[in-house]
Structures are given as structure tokens and as C-alpha cells.
Amino acid sequence: MNSSRFKWIGLTILLLSVLTGFVTVMKRTYPSSQSGNEQSNQHAIDTPRSNSSSKTTGASTNPLFGVPCKDNARPVFSHDLTDSSAIDHIQIYGLGEIFPRFRSFLWIKSTHPDKIPVYAPIDSDLVEAVYKNARGALDFDVHLMVSCQVWYLVNHITDPVDKIRNALPKTPATTTMDAPPISPPIHFASGDLLGYTTGTPLAHNWDLGVFDLTHANVFVNQARYSQDKYNKFLTAICPFDVFPDAQKTTYYSLFGETKPVKNALCGPLSPDKAGTISGSWFADKFGADQHNELHFKLMIGIYSDGLIRISGEDFQLPIEIPAANTTYIDPLSVTDRHCYSVNGKTVDFKVVSDQEMQVYSGSGSCHSTFPASGFKTYYR
Numbered sequence: 001m002n003s004s005r006f007k008w009i010g011l012t013i014l015l016l017s018v019l020t021g022f023v024t025v026m027k028r029t030y031p032s033s034q035s036g037n038e039q040s041n042q043h044a045i046d047t048p049r050s051n052s053s054s055k056t057t058g059a060s061t062n063p064l065f066g067v068p069c070k071d072n073a074r075p076v077f078s079h080d081l082t083d084s085s086a087i088d089h090i091q092i093y094g095l096g097e098i099f100p101r102f103r104s105f106l107w108i109k110s111t112h113p114d115k116i117p118v119y120a121p122i123d124s125d126l127v128e129a130v131y132k133n134a135r136g137a138l139d140f141d142v143h144l145m146v147s148c149q150v151w152y153l154v155n156h157i158t159d160p161v162d163k164i165r166n167a168l169p170k171t172p173a174t175t176t177m178d179a180p181p182i183s184p185p186i187h188f189a190s191g192d193l194l195g196y197t198t199g200t201p202l203a204h205n206w207d208l209g210v211f212d213l214t215h216a217n218v219f220v221n222q223a224r225y226s227q228d229k230y231n232k233f234l235t236a237i238c239p240f241d242v243f244p245d246a247q248k249t250t251y252y253s254l255f256g257e258t259k260p261v262k263n264a265l266c267g268p269l270s271p272d273k274a275g276t277i278s279g280s281w282f283a284d285k286f287g288a289d290q291h292n293e294l295h296f297k298l299m300i301g302i303y304s305d306g307l308i309r310i311s312g313e314d315f316q317l318p319i320e321i322p323a324a325n326t327t328y329i330d331p332l333s334v335t336d337r338h339c340y341s342v343n344g345k346t347v348d349f350k351v352v353s354d355q356e357m358q359v360y361s362g363s364g365s366c367h368s369t370f371p372a373s374g375f376k377t378y379y380r
């Protein structure tokens with residue numbers, strides 16, 4: 001082997017050493033943004049819930065409450081919320097009578113003589129709370145942050161623990177529109193007692209709502225529902241889907257409007273469907289430059305007990321159509337005109353457009369054609 005060949009071999013080894021060192025330095029200086037496991041976790045965070053179009057906030061400050069938070073887009077509420085044996089039934093998140101039901105109502109058994117406990121179902125921070133006198137009842141509403149993405153509320157705590165009671169004014173508020181912030185937030189570990197409740201004086205129930213800031217409920221007229229300070233209508237999720245399967249099954253078995261109903265589903269928040277009569281309707285067209293009331297003038301849908309209910313401010317005594325009624329048709333399938341008749345009352349619906357319909361309400365039997373007058377116009 002001649003000397004020139006040795007020189008070429010030496011230069012090649014030297015060049016390879018330099019390149020290897022350069023690559024090593026670059027890896028240390030500019031590491032890969034995500035390992036395989038990190039990429040998998042990020043995909044889990046970015047995968048939205050059903051009907052969700054938004055992604056994780058990725059923030060270290062909660063965008064709603066303005067306090068430090070930790071990223072966790074899929075927290076599990078591992079502790080029981082309450083003593084489920086004291087619950088008669090749960091009106092599910094979803095269809096409402098006057099408002100979209102962005103939370104569930106837990107009805108306490110009438111035979112249960114005592115107040116029942118309310119626990120923090122997950123590590124969470126009390127960020128807002130209000131002591132209030134509403135409709136003659138003195139009780140407490142609390143908002144607790146779980147992560148940068150998820151928070152929950154419990155309304156109508158009758159007797160809170162001292163660290164909640166002592167953080168609030170002694171004089172009750174007369175409105176719950178703006179719950180005062182708690183600064184600094186008060187931490188509750190999973191399973192900590194929040195207090196006790198007897199529910200509201202008349203209905204004997206109390207509320208649970210869970211909200212995911214990466215979730216977006218879908219309405220035909222989405223802009224109308226963006227007026228709420230907390231975006232509860234858009235970000236509410238089924239509050240029992242965040243529990244482990246065993247607890248979730250227990251809560252699901254209690255779902256029903258007036259009593260537990262087998263196979264009842266949770267949600268959706270609104271049965272709105274473009275081109276049909278199904279869902280929520282209002283008296284005025286939506287105007288982006290004005291305050292738009294979110295009280296339903298008319299709501300129609302099928303509830304967990306199988307009844308079609310026509311309710312809202314214009315139907316303070318809801319009209320209920322059972323499945324055996326000859327005029328029973330799923331509102332989701334009515335794309336032109338349909339008249340419901342029950343107990344001597346008629347409600348005749350006519351679709352005008354995705355955003356508008358006409359409704360005639362009267363007595364007697366249905367007309368062969370939609371009435372030419374006496375109807376009312378409703379809007380999405």
C-alpha cells in the first residue's frame with residue numbers, strides 16, 4: 001500500500017470525525033421538538049371531543065379565570081361527587097325548557113331527610129364563588145378550575161365548608177351574573193368536602209356543570225350563543241362523561257326527566273338541525289350589535305323519557321306528545337310542515353328557512369293546510 005493511499009484513508013477518517021461531531025452538537029443545540037411519546041400525548045390533547053373544533057389552549061394561565069393553571073385536556077373525575085343513593089333522578093345536560101341545559105340537575109329523594117354531602121371529584125381550585133339570595137333561597141354557587149382546559153360548577157350548596165364560607169361576604173348577593181373571584185384560589189384535593197346541600201326549596205335539586213374550553217357545541221345560529229361571559233353554552237360537556245366507567249354507569253342509571261329511564265343518553269346540548277323544526281327558537285332575529293336574550297320562546301325536541309315536548313316562554317305549560325300519539329313524528333325529520341295534536345290542543349309548524357319558521361297554536365284538531373293567519377314567526 002503506497003503512501004498516497006494512506007493519506008486518503010487518513011483524510012476520510014478525519015472528515016467523518018468532524019461530521020459526527022457537528023451532528024452531535026446540532027442535536028444538543030436544536031433538539032427534536034417531540035419524542036415519540038410526546039407526540040402521542042400531544043395528539044391526545046389535540047383530539048377534540050365530539051363536535052369539538054378547537055384545540056388545547058396550551059396556556060399556563062387559564063384564559064377564562066386569569067389564574068395559573070396546568071395543561072390537562074382529559075382529566076378524570078375519580079372521586080364520587082356525592083352519595084348517589086340519595087339521588088332520585090338526574091335531569092341530564094341537553095334539552096332545556098327556557099334555557100339550553102348546559103348543566104345537569106340532581107334531584108334529592110323526597111324520603112331523604114338530611115342534607116347530602118358534596119365532594120370535590122378531582123383536584124381543583126376554587127376560583128369564583130357567590131353567596132346568594134335567589135328566589136327566596138340562601139345558598140352558595142362555586143366555580144372550580146381543574147386545568148387550563150376544564151372547569152366545573154356546583155350550584156346550590158346549602159352549607160359550605162368554612163374555607164368557602166369565610167372567603168365570601170356575609171351579606172348575600174341578589175344576582176349570580178358575576179361570581180366574585182377568589183384570590184388567591186383555594187385548593188381542594190380530590191375527595192375533599194365542599195359542603196352539604198338540601199337542594200333548592202321547591203325542586204329539591206342542585207346543579208353540576210362541566211366545561212371544556214377546547215369543545216364547541218354546535219347550533220344552527222352559532223353566533224347567538226357566544227354572548228355568555230363564560231361561554232357555557234358553547235363549551236359545556238356531559239358532566240358525567242368525565243368520571244370512570246363504574247361511577248359513570250351509576251350516574252347514567254339515574255337519568256330521566258321525572259324518574260330514571262333505561263338507556264337515557266346525555267346531551268346533546270341542543271337538538272338544533274338546519275332545515276328542521278327541532279331545537280331552540282327565539283322571537284327576534286339575531287343581531288350582532290345588540291343584546292340578544294337567550295330565553296327560549298319555543299323549544300321542541302325528544303326528551304330522555306321519549307316524549308316530544310314543546311316548551312319555552314310561549315309554552316309555559318309544556319305540551320307533551322307521547323310516542324303512541326298518532327301525530328308523533330321526530331322533530332328532526334320535519335323539514336316542511338307538521339301539526340301535533342294532543343288533548344284538544346294543536347301546534348302546527350311550518351319551516352320557512354334554516355333560520356325561520358312559523359307556528360300556529362290553537363285548540364281542536366289539525367287543519368288540512370297551514371293557517372293563513374294567526375301564526376307566530378320564530379327565529380334561530
